[in-house]
Amino acid sequence: MKTTLAIIVILAAVTQAIEIKYSAKSIDKYVAGGKECAKEEGVDPIYLTKLNDKNQLPNYNEIGCLSLCMMKKFNLMDSELHFISEEFLQFFDNPVVKETLSSSMDKCTLMYDTMKSCQIAYDLHKCILVNL
Numbered sequence: 447m448k449t450t451l452a453i454i455v456i457l458a459a460v461t462q463a464i465e466i467k468y469s470a471k472s473i474d475k476y477v478a479g480g481k482e483c484a485k486e487e488g489v490d491p492i493y494l495t496k497l498n499d500k501n502q503l504p505n506y507n508e509i510g511c512l513s514l515c516m517m518k519k520f521n522l523m524d525s526e527l528h529f530i531s532e533e534f535l536q537f538f539d540n541p542v543v544k545e546t547l548s549s550s551m552d553k554c555t556l557m558y559d560t561m562k563s564c565q566i567a568y569d570l571h572k573c574i575l576v577n578l
Contacts, residue, residue: 464542464543464546464578465543466498466538466543466547466578467538467540467543468537468538469537469538469539469540470539472536472537472538475520475537476520476537477494479516479519479520480494480497480512480516481494482519483512483515483516483519484512486515487509487510487511487512487515488510489508489509489510489512490508493508493509493512497509497512497513497571498575499575500572500575500576500578503571503572503575506564506565506568509568510564510568511564511567512568513564513567513568513570513571514561514563514564514567514568517529517561517567520533520534520537521533522534523561526560527560527561527562528559528560528561529551529555529558529559529560529561529570531547531548531551531552531555534547534551535547535548546578547574547578549577550573550574550575550577550578551574553573553577554570554573554574554577555570557569557570557573558570558573
């Protein structure tokens, strides 16, 4: 019984500790695109380091349209502004990260399917992080 409980506690801790790490081939593209969008949107670049952490994600007033800008820059939407999860997953190599993100995106795109505004793009971004 104690062993089972210990395993559950460890699995819960590991599940909560998923860190979004971009693949080596994608990190430069992600950083450059983030900097371009921060400049275009008038957002302090310091916020770029906090975009993938649900505990540090800046609020909407701090980053405004940054999420939408990055979705556009990385072609994460189709012509009807639907978020394309598969495109985002190409930024990652780690199968555990990809599976966790995929599950989170499946939940969140049910609520935030069409990126019609900066607020919706931010809400999708936040939802994905919260559901990791």
